[in-house]
Amino acid sequence: MKKTLIPTALGLVASLGLTTAALAEIRLGASISATGPAAFLGDPEAKTLEILVEQLNAAGGIGGENIALVLYDDAGDPNKARTFATRLVEDDEVVAIIGGTTTGTSMSILAVAEDAEIPFISLAGAIDIIDPVKRHTFKTPHTDRMACQKIFEHMQNQGFTGIGLISGTDGFGASMQAQCKDVAGDFGITIVADETYDPKDADMTAQLTKIRNAAGVQAVLNPGFGQGPSIVTRNYRQLDIGLPLYQSHGVASDGFIELAGTDAAEGVRLPGTALLVADLLADDDAQKPVVTAYKAAFEGKTGIPVGTFGGYAHDAFLILTDAIARADAAEPAAIRDAIEATTGLAGTTGIYSFTATDHLGLDLSAFRMLEIKDGKWMLAE
């Protein structure tokens, strides 16, 4: 009896040690559209998450615990996103979800997350994601409503009173179209022409011709993402419309300039984040250290220039890890409360301060009006 007591006791202690080692891992889930029509946006997001998780784990994780990332590719399909979200919650038992590259996929995922009471940080643009506020859903990009407001603010300063609108019929394009129509009056702007195109269309000259021929058009706004806005921009130049063209933050990346062509993209204005003009930031800008660090890490690892979309994923991860570090336990409820208590956290998109009624945490100040000159991003006057 005595002979077996000590080895048994030692064995028990050792096995306890092993079980705690197995528990010392924070499971993070992600459903990103790395392929499909939103691959433009989702691919940098997926790469960013992988790079950041690797970086964090190499630095020792959070409180000694490593992050385990479970990443799924929903290809921009809301049905697949819902399936993956369910799998993350039930099979992979994650404590939080980052994802929903597009508005459509975000709406699917948040339904699952709210039901399972798991915090979800969305990477999509539409205002419906956080308005009305849902307890467990947060988001990092500026809303489409804010984009409209920023753009209209600039247009008002330029003295425009009548504009033409050409929108993609995808979730984001349609949502931003509705928001812009809603806020246009606040800036004294009337929408005199309103056209749409399918995101997969190859030619928008017909719609642009109608806009050009409408009376009183002084500028044109194109809500949308993916290849549509690139083609609109090329057609715009082809038709030689000559009026200022404004795009949404859905195309705030170098890929847009490349596809549209430097010629066609010359003079296009859009609201963008500090990431695109990292070199132009003042040294005392609160965002400069975060932006520069992310830019170096991403471009060093992938060789691709940074874009706002990778930045959204970076900020979501930053918010989450900051919250986990502050939370009492790495449990969904505690993490959710810690996220909601975030104040003054400088990310690449802006400075985040969440409250119980504000799950976006940004205001218009971090949004900068940019203009493309010579294929490069400049601050617009």
Place this chain on the structure above:
Amino acid sequence: MSELLQFLFSGVTVGAVYALVALGFTIIYNASDVVNFAQGEFVMLGGMITWFAHAAGLPLPLAALIAIAATAALGVAMNKLAIEPARGAPVVSLIIITIGASIFIQGAAQLVFDKQIHSFPAFSGDDPIRIGGATILPQSLWVIGGALATFVGLWVFFTRTLLGRAVLATSNNRLAAQLVGINTNFVMTLSFALSAGIGALAGVLATPITLTSYGVGIGFALKGFAGAMLGGMGNPKGALVGGFAIGLIEAMTAGYLSSQYKDAAAFIMILLVLFFMPQGLFGRKSTDRV
């Protein structure tokens, strides 16, 4: 007036691409009664391989030729590996096999290339040409010219050369053609190679305007199929007219009705054709001897 002209130009540009796809459908349908739904993927490959070769440093004309040759080879491979082994199966099974091949090619393209959207420079510059208040891109002229040249080339091939007539004979009556000494297997291979090459040509010419990515094949296949159905499946003249017609209908719908329903136009056409005129504009009414 200039508005109508602009819509016309826009319609004729996309219509030319649809016409080339429809021609591809027609050739394979004529040779084997199979509607090859992988036709759209050939267009995608034409554009993607050209981009890939060009980005790797090759001059554009060489990249285009390589793309067309590689896609033609892939068409032949598809015939050898997917269609020929299932020769005895009903036509519906063969059509489903082509759908499977299309999904396979799409998946392979994602892995071999990447998932982003790509383009390459237009052949003769980007400066639009102004005609009567409307503008047309030089690349659009290339596409339209390409479609017409291909059609003329095919017409000469089928009516004036012995090999072309052998292809027509095989499509008319396979057994009789074999009895007369025509190598029907070679004819099938040739049809697939030709059809894939034409699809690739469409992709090469259209990409500077429409951009390309791994998923563009399905859209082209459906619109091209609508064009081929409208013109009469199996009739090359019908394919040309049908393709241009679908393009024009799309542009006019977007211009005069509503841009929301642009895509619906092509599919409503398929429904109307199937309901009222299943043989299309130029097709022969088929009769069965009982």
